[in-house]
Amino acid sequence: TPADAANVLRHGASWLARDPRRLSPALLADAFRPVAAHLRRAPAGLRQFVDGQLLIAAQTTSAHANALYGAAALDLPRRGIVHLTGGMGGLAATLAQAIQRHGGRVLYRQEASRILRQPRQPIIVATKSGGRFTADVVIANLTPWNIAALLGDDLPRPLRRLPSQPRTGWGAFMLYVGLDEQAVPNGGPLHHQVITGEPLGEGNSLFLSLSPGWDANRAPDGQRALTISTHTELSPWWQLFHGDRAAYESRKRQYTEHILAAAEVALPGLRDAARLILPGTPITFQRFTRRVWGWVGGFPQTSLFQAWGPRLTPNMWLVGDTIFPGQSTAATALGGLRVAQAILRSTGQPSPRPQAAPPVHQLHPSGD
Template structure:
């Protein structure tokens, strides 16, 4: 007999766990079905030889007072995990300088004056606009609207959100970040654009010329609201949410891939391993839109408004990632845990090693590495297709691995010689372990000022089946996927 629940959630990433925790709080019976042996999805972890490595996402956002996770933890009655507030958020290592990216506004504006003296006043005015617009977008998204609206009820529920502030957002919804730079005559400042491109690639997966202004501004201001290194990695958050779900009487099943979801009577059957079947009235899919059509039965696929050929044509990045251990003395001269590197020979390349992020474990966090060592994650965006079409996959992986290590070694001499365990991974690795189709991660890359209109909402077009995660509005990052999970939970319980 199938195991019966009110809601079954496919995937224990941040979106699925947030939805499950919220539905649990509201008294519904919930089962979370996760294919892998770990929680957190692309923000999960794994352990090797005394190190704990973060699968993908590493920076904690939304834990500041009033932030997404601060509100979620308060509503669930949970204590937040131990964490370190980052200031600077990161160091950006550029060909001729290192920019300290401070979270505090006054310090950041002083840093702007130091590195961009001729354009400092214009850049500061640009950031004043970033902060103002970002706060307006946050205020709207925090109300968890279904966006983009797909049904009449979605449009009706958006009506109360129309205000003087929301109307002021309209110009930023039909311009790119590059368009706004033109307003301040900053579009010719190449150095500042290299810097902005690095931050937008890290947060929105695109460049100033292709990023809708309201999305880019929201991402840029989020850095300054509070960035944290969560002790034990972001997987600590996933573990807390899972514990809350289970201690409240619901279930989280690891190593339970969902092979197919099919309609059965008034509800749904989810088929998992060894012919195990779960039955529910509602389903939330947190396994990405990339995997949607492989998860649904043919009958349900035909009902979805998301068509396979359209979905597969959308631009999406993969990630090339290195997990490694390093002797702590390599970074003894800096307290900064996050470092963004711009390849000194190719500063305009935004992927495949042209720019990338290195995350170091906090030396006070003994969960992450043996004594005297630090665990680290290096991650760069990469074109997915090349890894599946490569004639010599291992040689390609070795070349990319060496390119990233050489760049870090350029800025931190001795880095390569002091490495311990080195574990590189490509989109092929992400498909194998996280079951992401072709290894696509980070959602869809914005391609222009109106690309947000093509965003997928939490609605699949199938009654009773919702979706959340990095491929669903408001997009990538732990904040975005968590908000989409809460949006799905809110709509499901109407």
């Protein structure tokens, strides 16, 4: 929105005023060029490492990821990764409690099935189980394709130019593993990046995350939870799923075997230690998250100037990994804060003061 642009200019000007040396032509160039501009003389191993990190954080590699976005994304793990007790579930529970504390209601197992807009009337959100909710403002935490499906033919302008399917971006192939904790080296890192070849993705690059040993909520006694993911193209999975179910199952097995073997580089003995292995494809993602085609990660961050704006209409807003700064817990939270402030501004209400950080006992630096 124009207010957002003014905000960026105001913040940018005050940041530059604090140290005029920041006004460097290289920094300006970085707003337009890819990370690769900084890696021309980098050893191949470093470039691959950066590509692996960027693929997770920016959904594209150094040849395409915008340099300013890439700098922020690469800095995130360097600032320190933390784990919450209970993992992602703990985060969701904390957010739900915050909503309730502020007088809100959280309704579980309610799927929005329709959004009805009427001129000069509140919006109505209908749910599959027959609920109808009227709202002055709707904030949709969905992909643009999911929102378009809920609106039917009544699409706001930004959704009218939506291609029939995402042309860029990814799906994920996942392994959810339960393993004996003896296979996890004592005091070792909880996150690993494994690269076995290029192009990255499709099992050539893996990202492993282990549950911390101190978190008894994540796995039975003596075991750990492990997730392994690789970026994968959506269409081959859907073609096989609809056209040749046996080939779909066989591809799933191939990916599982290849990934487990490759992951042994980081966790030797993984296959013997695994008690449970559940594979997930883009079809699984669509089923459990309702994201169309199992499209995850939002749009690759190739340009600062092509991002989706969060305002669909004056009273319908978009949050989540589609809007800048894209995917990850940190980025979607930042995008959400920006939208909350914009809505408060547009309704003439003051922005609340920043909240205190969560109690320290819930946050743990990464490590065993």
